[in-house]
Amino acid sequence: MAVLAAAAGGALSAPASAEGGEPTPAGQVDFPTHCVPPQEAGLPPADGPTTAVLTVDNPAPRVGDTVTVTYRVAATPAVNPLTTDLPADVLTPTGVIVLGGAQQGEVTVVGARTNDPVPAGAVLPAVTMTGTFTVTAPGETTFAPGAYTLHTTHLLDLDTTCAPAPAAAGEKAVVPVAGRLTAGALPAANLRAVALGGASGRPGAAVKVTGSGFTPGAAVTVTGRAGAAPTADRVTATADRLGAVLADLPVTDRTTTAVVAYEGPAWTAERGSGPGAYTVLADPPPARERLAGTQRVTATVEPGALTMTQAGESVTLGAIAYGDGVAAPGRIGTVTVKDARGGPAGWSLIGKVTDFTGPGGVKVPGAELSWTPVCVSAAGSRSTCAAGSAGTVGEGGAVLASTPDASAAGGTFTVDAVVTLRLPPYTPPGAYTAVLTLTLS
Template sequence: MRRTRTALRGAAAVVTAAGAVTVPVAAAGLAHADTGQVPYQCKIFSTTFDYNATVTVTTPASAEVGDEVTVEADFSNLPGVAPLPVNSWVTTGTVTVSGAQSGSAPIEAPKRTQTIPAYGELPIGKVSGKLTLSAAGAVKIAPAGLTIVAEAGAQATITCAPKAAPAPLATINVAEGGPGASVSPSTVVQGGTVAITGSGWEPGAVELALCDAGGAACEAGDLTDVTASADASGKLTASATVAESAAPGARTIVVTQGAVSKSVALTVTEKTAPPTGACADQPAERCGEQQINLTVNGGPLTMSRQPGEVDLTPVTLDGTEQTATGSLKQVEVIDARGGSTGWSLTGTLTDFSAPAGTKIPAGNLSWTPSCTGAPGASAVTPGSTGPLSTATAATLCSAPDGAGQIVGGTFTAGAGLKLTVPPATGAGQYTAVLTLTLS
């Protein structure tokens, strides 16, 4: 909700309308967690704000080289900055890894659905991910960046980065263990290729299989073009193509050498059909399609007005009722939210008062609103002609809800003003204040 105040003054009547992966129990120790304060600087649209987060990071206290462990970061609520009610949101981010192993790991949380009022605090809560341990020693985990994509009639993206490198909040004591393996990328489309690397293997051939999320139900034909072996130092180098017929979803690559096996999580996404299918029966070298995507981010609902005060025409008392006239300074409304929710611009007015203490009631001022939209803007309606009030808001301009259609654009609003000055009015300079509210 935005407000602007305009002074109205007069001389005798001049009005100034002026994803988690489980570590085998035998490999992972009890959970280790620590809590700290992380100062973030965040941005939504063009607005930046501070987020002094309380963060608890939880990991296993101990594990072995090659284990995949769950890293969980629990964040305190984000300050209330969204100018519109939020209906759902998705949180993603990263943690930094240092010590015996360096780099970063992604974390994410499932989509949350809850109605948060405009400017209400946004619960972040637990955001988790997986990390493959590749070296023995103390591996330290610290929170890093966050991204929150919120749905509020339009999509709003909030990005947060630490003002300084946060201190580690959890440490995993990693021991030398059996052979380890990791896969890249961790998400692959049907028909895509993955690379598997690791250490601690016996020199020689290694077998790969694509299985379900639990490491079972392995289908022989789900991996093709497989090459996998370990060199004399035990370094594993492997690659494979995920068959186009492989079932999409959470899967596992099982790496086996003799009686030893390691499981690595892999997400397989479905290969989409051509955008229109127009090239389905055409040779690939003669016909091709490219899908072009566009992300449109919503903006705020704002208002502004021409500077200065509004002077009504002066009147001279002659024992009869007099009339002073003028025009409201032009107001501009920009609705860049990209949603179907309408808006309303309303006004209230104080009584006119003079330094001597005499007054002219606010209701003596009436306006005749005008309201137009710029080219391409949605429908807009001027308010009704009538008196203003100190308590009851009068509508200057409004845009109705879109009823499934998008509302938005740039709009200008104004009003002709007419003040009735009673015959018995004290001479002097009168001033009133008009408050316009956009909601």
């Protein structure tokens, strides 16, 4: 696990139009708003309707996709907080979009510092803010505009905060839904796995096999395997109500190098477990050899474990100038993977990253972090290490490196990656921190 730190137009489905009026543009809603000017301005609060337009770049994503959302405040009751004219390009907006339905939460949106001049006492102009989030749940997710802040930097740094207000005193503020998207689910993950009571045995000895992640009540075949081919060693069992399987597998086939379990007529990647390494030991020497004065010398190589070590516990990315949306480069702590299991199973190293949190709770989605992995196999390693694809990391996870299943696997591998974080233009200054977790399996 590592801590990361960095300094710093598709439309939603349209809501129903007002009765007897013109059709409402897609994604547009009006809601009562209470705007509080900065204390230094000495102005009373401003109440009135906000006209908001919400759009997304992908109204039909899949779970794991990154969606860009846009929040445009087309009209606001907030006014210029100064007694003088507000010059151009001194207004920076930030806000939130509220998610509901299948996926709930808030999406932080940020806008560029840009505006036309505003006379003293005049209503502040329209602003546009964007942000991103990762789809985590299938089904329909709704979008509604939330609170927003209009920050001005002329003469003084001043914040005018606007939040949804109730339609009448004593009522709860309700913001109308501006649109919806429907997310498709990813294929279900295969969680089937086996654990062996021992890593080796004489021909005919039984090994205890414990399986997990199977369909409750399903018939499960437990079999030996030589590389990718099944061997003659085979038993069947039934998964209990928790999907667990218990079986004793007699191993008589001397070519068996691993044990797998599966549902259905044959092993598949979708309905079968990964291999558990197993070694069939040689028979003891026959009695007549001992009588002749000969001895058979046997050396046993004990299987080890799959382990990893990482250099350092934090990653500091390069600083970004305020107003720029460029990537901040950095490098993860070098990871060393050692595979001493002695079986045919490969391994995968997966990375996942949380959202970045900055000053005032401003969030930058973890999907804005990308990497370019590198993996090198040490001399003498039996497996060939493959680096993961360059691209987004995100909370859904991405492969940093892996080795395939093979008849002879194992070795020592050095894994590294250059990481970059892309921040929206005019992200508020400060440090943004996330947690990158690496999982080896």
